[in-house]
Amino acid sequence: MEIVQVLALGLLMGGVYALLASGVTLIFGVLDVVNVAQGSFLVFSALFTWQVWDLLGIEPLLLIPVMGLVMGLMGWAIYRGMLVRVAPQGPGMTVLLMFGVALALEGVLNIVFGNKYKSVTPPYFTESLSIGDLVLPLPQLIAGVVGALVLVAIYLYLRLSWAGRALRASAQNRDGAALVGVSAIKSSALAFAIGAMTAGVGGVLLAIMYPIYPATQYDWIARLLGIVVLGGFGSIPGAVIGALILGLTESFAAAYVPEWSSLFFYGVILLILLFRPHGLLGERTREDVAV
Amino acid sequence: MTLVKRPALLIPLIVLILLILVPMALPDSQYEQSVLLWCFLFAIMASGWNLISGLAGYVSLGHSVYLGIGMYTGAILAEAWDVQAMYLMPLGALAAAVVALLIGLVVLRTRSHSFVIITIAVLLSFLLLAANLKSLTGGSDGLIVSQPSWAKELGNTPYYYVMLGILVLTVGLVAFVMRSRLGAGLVAIRNDEGKAASIGINTTVYKVTAYTLSAVPFGAAGALWGQYLGFVNPIGAFAILASVYLVLAALIGGRGTLWGPVIGGFLVALFQEFSTRFSGGVSARVLIMGIILILVVMFMPAGLLPTTRAAWQRRKARGSSVKFIDQASIAASTTEVDTSAIASRVTHRGDAPEDILEVRDIVKSFGGVTAVDGVSLTVKRGSITGLIGPNGSGKTTLFNCITGTYQPTSGQVVLTGQDITHAKVWSRAHDGLGRTFQITRLFKSMTVLDNLVSPLERTSPREMVAGRYSGDEVERAREILSFMGLQEFEKQNAAALSFGQQKLVELAQVLMLRPSVILLDEPASGINPTLIDKLATVIRRLNDAGTTVLIVEHNIPLVLSLCDHIHVLAEGRILTEGTPAEIRNDPSVIEAYLGPDHMVGAPHA
Numbered sequence: 001m002e003i004v005q006v007l008a009l010g011l012l013m014g015g016v017y018a019l020l021a022s023g024v025t026l027i028f029g030v031l032d033v034v035n036v037a038q039g040s041f042l043v044f045s046a047l048f049t050w051q052v053w054d055l056l057g058i059e060p061l062l063l064i065p066v067m068g069l070v071m072g073l074m075g076w077a078i079y080r081g082m083l084v085r086v087a088p089q090g091p092g093m094t095v096l097l098m099f100g101v102a103l104a105l106e107g108v109l110n111i112v113f114g115n116k117y118k119s120v121t122p123p124y125f126t127e128s129l130s131i132g133d134l135v136l137p138l139p140q141l142i143a144g145v146v147g148a149l150v151l152v153a154i155y156l157y158l159r160l161s162w163a164g165r166a167l168r169a170s171a172q173n174r175d176g177a178a179l180v181g182v183s184a185i186k187s188s189a190l191a192f193a194i195g196a197m198t199a200g201v202g203g204v205l206l207a208i209m210y211p212i213y214p215a216t217q218y219d220w221i222a223r224l225l226g227i228v229v230l231g232g233f234g235s236i237p238g239a240v241i242g243a244l245i246l247g248l249t250e251s252f253a254a255a256y257v258p259e260w261s262s263l264f265f266y267g268v269i270l271l272i273l274l275f276r277p278h279g280l281l282g283e284r285t286r287e288d289v290a291v
Numbered sequence: 292m293t294l295v296k297r298p299a300l301l302i303p304l305i306v307l308i309l310l311i312l313v314p315m316a317l318p319d320s321q322y323e324q325s326v327l328l329w330c331f332l333f334a335i336m337a338s339g340w341n342l343i344s345g346l347a348g349y350v351s352l353g354h355s356v357y358l359g360i361g362m363y364t365g366a367i368l369a370e371a372w373d374v375q376a377m378y379l380m381p382l383g384a385l386a387a388a389v390v391a392l393l394i395g396l397v398v399l400r401t402r403s404h405s406f407v408i409i410t411i412a413v414l415l416s417f418l419l420l421a422a423n424l425k426s427l428t429g430g431s432d433g434l435i436v437s438q439p440s441w442a443k444e445l446g447n448t449p450y451y452y453v454m455l456g457i458l459v460l461t462v463g464l465v466a467f468v469m470r471s472r473l474g475a476g477l478v479a480i481r482n483d484e485g486k487a488a489s490i491g492i493n494t495t496v497y498k499v500t501a502y503t504l505s506a507v508p509f510g511a512a513g514a515l516w517g518q519y520l521g522f523v524n525p526i527g528a529f530a531i532l533a534s535v536y537l538v539l540a541a542l543i544g545g546r547g548t549l550w551g552p553v554i555g556g557f558l559v560a561l562f563q564e565f566s567t568r569f570s571g572g573v574s575a576r577v578l579i580m581g582i583i584l585i586l587v588v589m590f591m592p593a594g595l596l597p598t599t600r601a602a603w604q605r606r607k608a609r610g611s612s613v614k615f616i617d618q619a620s621i622a623a624s625t626t627e628v629d630t631s632a633i634a635s636r637v638t639h640r641g642d643a644p645e646d647i648l649e650v651r652d653i654v655k656s657f658g659g660v661t662a663v664d665g666v667s668l669t670v671k672r673g674s675i676t677g678l679i680g681p682n683g684s685g686k687t688t689l690f691n692c693i694t695g696t697y698q699p700t701s702g703q704v705v706l707t708g709q710d711i712t713h714a715k716v717w718s719r720a721h722d723g724l725g726r727t728f729q730i731t732r733l734f735k736s737m738t739v740l741d742n743l744v745s746p747l748e749r750t751s752p753r754e755m756v757a758g759r760y761s762g763d764e765v766e767r768a769r770e771i772l773s774f775m776g777l778q779e780f781e782k783q784n785a786a787a788l789s790f791g792q793q794k795l796v797e798l799a800q801v802l803m804l805r806p807s808v809i810l811l812d813e814p815a816s817g818i819n820p821t822l823i824d825k826l827a828t829v830i831r832r833l834n835d836a837g838t839t840v841l842i843v844e845h846n847i848p849l850v851l852s853l854c855d856h857i858h859v860l861a862e863g864r865i866l867t868e869g870t871p872a873e874i875r876n877d878p879s880v881i882e883a884y885l886g887p888d889h890m891v892g893a894p895h896a
Contacts, residue, residue: 034407086588092350093588095407096542099352099535100584107578115574218531222415225408233405263423266416270397270409279405 005134006255007248012136012144014247016205019147020220021227021239022154023198029171029234030191033083033094038199039220040102040109045071045203046212047109050118053207060120060208061142064150067200075196079189087188102217109214117211125208143205150201154194155236167191171234223265230269232282241280303462303550310455314448324447326564328519331454334556335512336533337540338461342505344538345546346474347498348481349399352407352534353414357387357506359528360417361513366434366523367427376436376518377453380511387510388503395502399495414529421525433524436517450519454512458553461508466549468504472747473755477501478547479745482734489694489728490746491720491804500755532577536563539584545594554595644708647672647839648693648724648808653702655688662688663699664863670808675830675840677850679874680860681884686843687729689860690812693841694726695719707807721749725806729813731793735786739777739796742785743768746803764803771799775829791818795826808839815846827853851875859883 020042027035045067053060078101086097127138158164169177170187178184206212227246231238246265253264272280314324336358344350361383365376398409421428428434441449468474476497479487488494517523540559545551566579591598648670655663663685670676680686691697693704695716704712711719733742744764747754772778775795780788785796794814801809811830815823823846830853834840844850850857851871859866859874861883867874874880 082585082589086592089588089592092344092348092407093592095350095352096538097585097588100581100588103532103535103577103581103584105581107574107576107581110574110577222411226412229405229408229412263416263419266412266419269412 002255006251008134008136009140010248010251011244012140012247013251014244015144015148015151016202016209017147017223017227017243017246018240019151019198019205020202021224021231021243022151022236023195023202024224025228025231025234025236025239026154026158026167026191026198027195028228029236030167031079031083031087031094031188032091033087033098033192034091034225035098035192035195036095036221036225037078037098037102037105038195038224039217040105040214041071041075041196041199042203042206042220043212043214043217044105044109045200046120046207047113047118047203047214049204049207050120050212051113053120053122054118060122060204061146064146064201064204067204068197069200071200071203072193072197076189076193078196079192083192084185084188102221106214106217113214115213115215117213119211120207122208139208143209147202147205150198151240154198158236163187163190226265226269228279230272230279232279235279235281238279238281299550303553307455307459311452314451321446324451326560328447328451328454329564330557330560331451331458332512332516332556333537333540333560334553335454335458335461335508336537337544337552337556337559338458338465339505339508340537341465341541341546341548341552342468342477343498343501344505345541345548345552346469346477346481347501349498349502350407350538351410351502351505352538353410353412353531354505354509355531355533355537356410356414356417356529357391357509358513358516358533359421360387360390360506361510362517362523362528363421363428363434363513364510365514365517366436369436369518370434375439377439377450377515380453380457380514383512383514384507384510387506387513391506392499392503395499399498399502411531411534414531414534418525418529421529428525431525433522433527435522436520438518438521447519450515453515454519457508457512457515462549462553464504464508465552467756468501469549470758471755472757472759473497473500475741475745475759476747476755478737479734481547482736483732485696485716486728486732486734487745488716489720489726490800491717491749492745492747493715493717493750495715496750497755535584536580539580539587542592542594543583543587545596545598548594548596551594551596645672646670647707648841649703649705650689650693651703651705653689653692653704654700655685655692655697656700662863663692665702666860666863666865668858668865668868670839670841671856672839673834673837674855675834675842675853677854677857678841678843678860679845679847679850679857680866683862684860684883685863686860687812690810690843694724694810717747717750720746720804720806723805723807724810725801725804725808726810727794727797727801727812727814729816731790731797733785733793733797733800735784737785738782739772739785739788740765740768740781742796743771743800743803746800748804768799768803771802774832775799776825791822794818795822795829798826798829802833806838808841809833811840811842811844813844814842815844815849823849 020038024035024038027033048070049060049063049067052058052063082097082101083094086094124138129136129138129141158167166177166182167187167190169180169182170184174184177187223246227242228239230245231240231242245268249265249268257264276282310327313320313327317323336355340351340354364383364386365379368374368379368382369376394413398406398413422431468477476487476492479492480494480497484494517528520527536559537556540555541552542555543558544553544555562580562583563576566576567573570576570579593601646669650666650668653663653666654661666685666689678686678689688697692699695711695714699712702712703710706719706722706724709722711722711724714722734745737745744760769778769781772781775798777792777795777799780792780796785793788796798809798811798814814826818826827849830840842850842854851874854871856868857871857874858868859880866883867877867879869877
C-alpha cells in the first residue's frame with residue numbers, strides 16, 4: 001500500500017510541475033527564449049500571496065485569478081519592454097537577459113520581504129484526506145488538482161481558440177505565420193503572458209504547500225529546466241511527461257533514498273539525453289539537421 | 292620587441308608591472324590586495340569561459356563548477372597528503388579538465404538551448420554531490436583547509452602573486468588558442484557549425500577540446516582559492532551566482548576578445564565589492580548585478596572593447612577616402628594565371644579509380660514520403676557530371692545523402708573506393724569531397740582571406756596548435772583568389788560581397804581542401820549572367836586541371852554546355868542518363884519537366 005501512497009503523492013506534485021513547466025516550454029516554443037526567470041516569477045507570486053493572506057487573512061486560493069492576471073500583465077510588459085529588443089540577438093543573450101530579470105526580482109523581494117521563510121497556513125494546511133490506507137495532505141491534493149485543471153484549460157485554449165491557433169502557427173513557422181497575417185510580436189507577447197501567468201497561478205499553489213523565501217527561485221529554475229530538457233523543448237505533452245517523471249522520482253526517492261532525490265532526477269536527465277539529445281518528445285530543429 | 296608599435300601589448304604590460312608593485316609599494320594594503328585577488332579570480336574565470344563560450348559561441352551558465360572542483364580537489368588531497376592546498380594547483384587543473392572532458396562528451400552533443408540548461412544542471416548536480424558525499428566532502432558543513440605557517444606574517448600577499456601568475460598564464464593560453472587553427476576553427480563553429488564541418492573542421496573534437504581547456508584555469512585557481520578562503524563548502528564552491536557573474540564579466544568586456552574578459556572581470560569584481568560595501572549588503576548586490584546584466588544585454592551586447600573599437604574605427608574612417616573597386620571589369624576579367632601551376636595545388640589524388648564517386652541504390656524516406664527511391668549513379672574521374680530533374684525529383688535529397696547532411700535510409704555512397712555512407716561530414720571533406728551551398732554559407736564576420744584559410748585537410752593535434760597562418764595556406768589562398776580574379780577582395784568582409792561573388796569565394800574555399808570531387812549545389816542560381824559565364828570558365832579550368840565535378844543545377848543551357856555526362860532524376864528515380872546531346876533530344880526528359888500535355892502538338896526544339 002505504501003507504493004500507492006508514494007505514487008499518488010508523486011502524481012499530485014507532477015500536476016503542479018506540469019503547469020509550471022508548460023509555461024516555460026510554451027514560451028520557448030513560440031519565442032525561442034529559455035525563461036530562466038520563471039522561478040523568480042513563481043517566488044514573487046508566492047510571497048505576494050503570503051503578504052495578502054498575512055494582511056487580510058482571506059482564503060489564499062481566491063488569489064489564483066488575481067495572481068494569474070498580475071503575472072500575465074508583468075510577463076507581457078517584460079516582453080514588450082525588453083525581450084522584443086534582445087530577441088534578434090539569439091538564445092544566448094535572451095537567456096542572460098532573463099537571468100538579469102531573475103536577479104533583479106530576487107533582489108527586490110529580498111529587500112521587501114527579507115531573507116526569511118514565509119509560510120501561508122490556512123486552516124486546511126495540516127489536514128489530509130484519507131481514502132482507505134491512502135492519506136493525501138489537503139494542500140498537495142488541492143494544488144495537484146488545480147494545477148492540472150488550469151493546464152487543461154490552457155491546453156484547450158491553445159487548441160480551440162483563434163489566438164491559440166495563431167500561437168501554434170507562430171511556434172511552427174514564424175515567417176509563414178506572418179505571411180498569413182499572424183503578428184509574431186503579438187503572439188510572442190501573448191505566449192510570454194500565458195507562460196508568466198502559469199507562474200502566477202503556480203506561486204499561489206506553492207504558497208499553501210511550502211515555506212518560501214526569495215533564493216528558493218534557484219531550486220525552481222533547476223526543476224523546471226530539468227523537466228523541459230527531459231521532455232523536449234517546446235513540447236507541452238513532453239513537459240507533462242517530464243513533470244510526472246520528476247514528481248514520481250522525487251516522491252519515490254524521498255520515500256526510499258531521501259538525500260539523493262534531486263540528484264536522481266539529474267541522473268535520469270543525463271541518461272536520457274545521452275540517447276535522445278533532443279529530449280523525449282523534442283523535435284530536431286533545422287539547425288541540428290545542418291550537420 | 293616592438294612594443295612601442297603595439298600598444299595592445301604595452302598597456303597590459305604597464306598594468307601588470309603596477310600590479311606586481313602594489314604589495315611592495317603599499318605594505319599596509321591587505322584589504323586592497325584582497326579586492327584585487329577577487330578581481331584576478333573573476334578575470335581568470337571570464338577568460339577561461341571565453342574559450343568555449345566566447346570563441347565557439349556555446350554559452351555555459353554553470354562554468355564555476357570547475358572552480359568548485361579545483362577547490363575540493365585541493366582541500367581533500369591537502370588533508371589526505373598533509374601538504375599545502377596551493378601546491379596542488381596542477382592537480383586541481385587536471386581534475387577540472389578530466390571532469391570537463393567527460394561532461395563535454397555528453398553535453399556538447401546538444402545545441403544552444405539545451406547546452407545552456409545542461410551546464411546549469413551539471414553545476415547543481417555537483418552542489419548536491421558535495422552536500423551528500425559526506426565522508427569525502429564533509430557534507431554541507433564543508434572542509435577546513437589548513438593554513439600555511441606564513442599565513443599570519445605574510446597575509447594575502449603570497450596568494451596575490453600566485454593568483455596574478457595564474458591570470459597571466461590564462462591570458463597566455465587564450466592568446467595562444469586565438470592565434471591557432473583551433474581558435475580559427477572555433478570561430479568558424481560559432482559562425483556556422485554545419486558549414487565548418489563541411490570544410491573539414493572536426494567540430495566534435497574542437498568543441499570538446501575548447502571545453503576541456505576552458506576548465507583548466509578554473510581548476511588551478513580553485514585549489515588556491517580554497518586555501519585562501521580557509522574552508523570549502525558546497526554553497527561557496529558551486530554557486531550559480533558566481534557562474535552568472537563571470538558570464539556578465541565576459542559580456543561587459545567583450546566576448547571573443549583577448550582582453551575583454553579580463554577588463555570585465557576586474558569591473559564585475561569591483562561592482563560586487565562596492566555594491567556590497569556601500570549599498571547595504573547582499574540583497575542590494577543581487578539587485579544591482581541584475582540591473583547591470585539587463586542593461587548590458589539590452590544596450591551594449593557586444594561589450595566595452597568591441598564597442599569602443601568600432602567607434603574608434605568609425606572616427607578614423609571619417610576622414611579617409613573610399614576606394615572604388617571596378618566590379619564589372621573584375622567580373623568580366625579572364626585571369627592570366629598558369630592553370631597547370633594551380634592544378635597541383637588544388638587537386639592531389641591522381642591515382643583515384645575510374646569511378647571516382649559511386650552512389651549505390653540510395654533510398655531516403657521522410658516519414659511516409661520516399662524522396663529518393665533506389666538511385667544508383669557513377670561519376671567518372673575527370674568528368675563534369677550533371678544531375679538535373681524537375682522540382683521535387685529528389686536532387687537535393689540525393690545531394691544531401693552524398694555530402695552527409697542526411698543519412699540515407701538504405702544504400703551506399705562510395706568515394707575513391709571507400710564506403711563513406713556513414714562517415715562524418717568533416718571526414719568526407721578530408722577524403723576529398725568538397726561541396727558548395729545553394730545559398731552561400733561563408734563565415735560572414737571573417738575576411739575573404741580568413742574564409743579561405745579556414746578549411747582543414749585533416750584533424751590532428753599538430754594541426755590544432757599550429758598558427759592560423761603558419762603553413763603555405765595564405766600563399767595558396769592568394770593563388771586561388773587570383774586564379775578566380777578575386778584578389779581585390781582579399782581583405783573585404785565576406786558579408787560585403789555580392790551573392791555571385793560569395794559563390795565564387797565559396798568555391799575558392801572548397802578548393803583549399805584539394806578535393807578530388809567537387810559537388811556544386813545550384814551554382815548558377817541567383818547570380819547574374821556575366822558571373823555565370825565566369826563560373827563556367829572557372830569550372831572548365833578546374834576540370835582541365837584534373838578535378839571531377841558533380842553539378843546539381845536548374846540552368847539547363849549551362850548544364851548542357853558544361854557537362855560530359857548527365858543524369859536525369861524524376862520522382863525519386865533515375866529517369867535516364869547520357870551525353871548532353873542525348874538528353875537534349877530525349878522526349879521523356881521534356882515530358883518529365885513540362886508534363887505530358889506539352890507533347891501534344893506543341894512545337895519544341
